[in-house]
Amino acid sequence: MKSRAAVAFEAGKPLQIVEIDVAPPQAGEVLVRITHTGVCHTDAFTLSGDDPEGIFPAVLGHEGAGIVVEVGEGVTSVKPGDHVIPLYTAECGQCLFCKSGKTNLCVAVRATQGKGVMPDGTTRFSYNGQPVYHYMGCSTFSEYTVVAEVSLAKVNPKANPEQVCLLGCGVTTGLGAVKNTAKVQPGDSVAVFGLGGIGLAVIQGAKMAGAGRIIAIDTNPSKFELARTFGATDCVNPKDHDKPIQQVIVEMTGWGVDHSFECIGNVGVMRAALECAHRGWGQSVIIGVAGAGQEISTRPFQLVTGRKWLGTAFGGVKGRTELPGMVEDAMAGRIQLAPFVTHTMPLTEINEAFDLMHAGKSIRSVVYY
Ligand SMILES: NC(=O)C1=CN([C@@H]2O[C@H](COP(=O)(O)OP(=O)(O)OC[C@H]3O[C@@H](n4cnc5c(N)ncnc54)[C@H](O)[C@@H]3O)[C@@H](O)[C@H]2O)C=CC1
Ligand SMILES: N[C@@H](CCC(=O)N[C@@H](CSC=O)C(=O)NCC(=O)O)C(=O)O
Ligand SMILES: [Zn+2]
Ligand SMILES: [Zn+2]
DSSP states (O other): OEEEEEEBOSTTSOOEEEEEEEOOOOTTEEEEEEEEEEOOHHHHHHHHTOOTTOOSSBOOOOEEEEEEEEEOTTOOSOOTTOEEEEOSSOOOSSSHHHHHSSOSOOOTTHHHHTTTSOTTSOOSEEETTEEEBOOTTTOTTBSEEEEEGGGEEEEOTTSOHHHHGGGGTHHHHHHHIIIIIIOOOTTOOEEEEOOSHHHHHHHHHHHHTTOSOEEEEOSOGGGHHHHHHHTOSEEEOGGGOSSOHHHHHHHHHSSOBSEEEEOSOOHHHHHHHHHTBOTTTOEEEEOSOOOTTOOOOOOTHHHHTTOEEEEOSGGGOOHHHHHHHHHHHHHTTSSOOGGGEEEEEEGGGHHHHHHHHHTTOOSEEEEEO
8 A cells, every 4th residue: 555654765864755655464463554653852863874773764753643454464452443552662471571570671573673674574665666664663654554563552542642642652761761760759859861752751750759859951941941840840051050960960969869860862961860870879760862882981980889870761661561551641631741742743844843853942743644
């Protein structure tokens, strides 16, 4: 079948809106009509050419909501008409990782997903007879996409897709990082570096966890108002200080914060986030994705004196098990999604979403089909 799609033909170039061919779902696969998709910084990261797993031409996008159109052989957990959120972190329930009870990092389709193909090693997308690759197992920048059954969470059909698509990545990652990775406790102090969709979701999660002081840090002060709305108690612009930001945070708090979160993808800031954690027990969670060849560093003394460095993917959330409940929470107002959606646009204007992100003018742009 034909599908309108925004294709990344080349790194560093705008997406092109074209009509691609989408082959039918094979065994264990599902054809989904995407109705809405958020644009996450990770899409921009891969488009920039910095992603070691980046492969072109590809249909990017991984923060979507849609409706099942057709299922391949053997698919039993979803049927045509079901409302779904594609998952870049699958949940098969059978692999070593799923069964461990220790992680959400299912490996069922991860190896082929990283190569831009479906589990059988081939792609369902083509343009002018040439292969176009999948992305993060989702490819939500195509109106019709093919996804592995294990990469779909079935959700309440009454949910607003313009908002719940954000549970496909940004908001879930931030909330989950607080709850599952850092395990923030009532009264704990928190520092959040980077106030995009991820950082603001961390702030929302910290507030929900009953955190005491929540320090929001960004070089773009236009982000502070929304950060305060979500629960930030202090807002800090590193550019206003003539000393390292970690020193600023330590001086503000005495010994540093109980938890810090890096939500940018900047290895220098990752170091600062670790070094503003409390002596003896402070921990720092890396959420941001850094480019190929980048490495983190700090003095080992920072760890010797009790700080911990952690990381999280999709906030440690098991998508098929937990997303349906998170959608219910959003519908009941227990999770706020509306404030994240600063812009909406049709697919034809998707490049504007990237421009707004790079200009620091958006939190989330949601594209509709
Ligand atoms: N680990 C995971 O599962 C996930 C990771 N990510 C990653 O999280 C990061 C954030 O994503 P988004 O919120 O979508 O990005 P965004 O671009 O919307 O927000 C980033 C924020 O960081 C701020 N910033 C940039 N440099 C800074 C600096 N030196 N100091 C302080 N603030 C600075 C920007 O002004 C902006 O407000 C990206 O690296 C993305 O790839 C995103 C989703 C899931
Ligand atoms: N492909 C990159 C790494 C990209 C990455 O770290 N992705 C995050 C999700 S970012 C979402 O917006 C993640 O969950 N990683 C775990 C995974 O299994 O991909 C590289 O190769 O460096
Ligand atoms: Zn994302
Ligand atoms: Zn698994």
